[in-house]
Amino acid sequence: MTTRLVLLAFNEQAAIGALLATIRGLPLRDVEVIVVDDGSTDGTVLVVQEMKETMSLTLLRHARNRGVAAAFDTGLRHAAAVSTPSDLVITMEGDGTSDPAVLEPMIDLLRAGRHVAIASRYAPGGRYEGFPIDRKIFSLGANFVMRWYCGLEGVKDYTIFYRGYRAEVLKTAFRRYGDRFIEAHGFFSNIEMLVKLSRLGPLVAAETPHVYRYGKKRSQSKMRVWRNLTEYLKFFVRDAFRPVSLKP
Numbered sequence: 001m002t003t004r005l006v007l008l009a010f011n012e013q014a015a016i017g018a019l020l021a022t023i024r025g026l027p028l029r030d031v032e033v034i035v036v037d038d039g040s041t042d043g044t045v046l047v048v049q050e051m052k053e054t055m056s057l058t059l060l061r062h063a064r065n066r067g068v069a070a071a072f073d074t075g076l077r078h079a080a081a082v083s084t085p086s087d088l089v090i091t092m093e094g095d096g097t098s099d100p101a102v103l104e105p106m107i108d109l110l111r112a113g114r115h116v117a118i119a120s121r122y123a124p125g126g127r128y129e130g131f132p133i134d135r136k137i138f139s140l141g142a143n144f145v146m147r148w149y150c151g152l153e154g155v156k157d158y159t160i161f162y163r164g165y166r167a168e169v170l171k172t173a174f175r176r177y178g179d180r181f182i183e184a185h186g187f188f189s190n191i192e193m194l195v196k197l198s199r200l201g202p203l204v205a206a207e208t209p210h211v212y213r214y215g216k217k218r219s220q221s222k223m224r225v226w227r228n229l230t231e232y233l234k235f236f237v238r239d240a241f242r243p244v245s246l247k248p
Contacts, residue, residue: 001030002030002031002087002088003028003030003031003032003089003107004033004034004079004087004089004167005031005032005103006034006076006079006090006091006092007019007020007033007035007036007075007091007094008036008091008093009036009037009044009048010039010071010094012042012094013042013043013044015095015096015216016044016047016095017051019094019096019098019100020033020047020048020055022100023100023103024051026104028104032057033055033057034058034060034078034079035058035060035094036060036061036062036074036075037060038062038065038066038067038068038070039061039064039065039066040065058078060074060075068187068190069182069184069185072091072190072193073181073189076091076174076193079170080167080170080174083167084167085166086166087167088110088111088164088165088167089164089170090162090165091161091190092161093161095216097213097216098162099210099211102119102162102208105117106164106208107164110164110166114166114206115166115204116155116163116164116166116197116203117165117205117206118155118160118162118163118205118206118207119157119163119207119209119210121157122156123157126207126209126210126211126212127211127212128212128214129214130215139159142159142191143156143157143159145232146158146191146195149236150194150195152203154207155194158191160212161190163194165197169203172200173196173197176246176248177196180244181193181196183235188231188232188234188235189231192235199246200246
């Protein structure tokens with residue numbers, strides 16, 4: 001059973017080397033890293049290429065910045081394609097805010113049979129640290145809305161990027177949704193995937209606490225509140241008037 005870590009990176013030269021070094025030093029077996037570089041213009045690619053000499057690492061590159069949804073699509077499609085159904089796939093941010101110490105409990109949840117494992121700021125012991133107040137208010141509101149809209153048992157944190165999947169559910173999603181598994185163009189794509197996975201059949205999800213330390217972030221935030229709000233509205237309209245037809 002291989003665990004593939006999909007790291008999303010755009011101009012993360014200041015953080016990604018230390019993050020990869022920390023992952024390399026963890027006592028985890030059968031771990032492969034996939035870095036999706038979304039058109040970085042700094043030294044991110046050079047740092048990752050240097051780390052390839054010391055660990056099992058694949059670098060996928062976009063020639064230009066295409067946004068977080070395209071980075072998810074590139075990384076998860078590749079991970080699903082090269083994985084067996086029993087393998088695990090975990091998405092992380094390349095900016096240092098996804099604490100590698102949470103990997104072990106996430107892997108344990110997935111190996112115990114959960115389809116999805118979430119590093120949650122709302123699980124007991126999880127929290128925000130140093131999060132900008134406007135971002136925190138938006139995050140709290142967004143998660144409240146998605147709990148009401150989706151109501152997935154065991155899930156309180158819908159917006160966090162730090163999430164693990166059994167490869168079998170990703171393979172099924174890409175097969176049955178095709179190009180419409182990820183339709184959003186921004187940060188909402190992360191929520192969209194979870195909602196659509198929940199509609200494929202009974203989805204067993206669980207959370208483990210994660211302390212989101214915003215001070216660990218070494219790059220400028222790419223999230224824009226109003227642009228993200230627009231993506232929420234587009235999804236609800238799309239979901240109501242143009243629902244996805246699932247392939248058998």
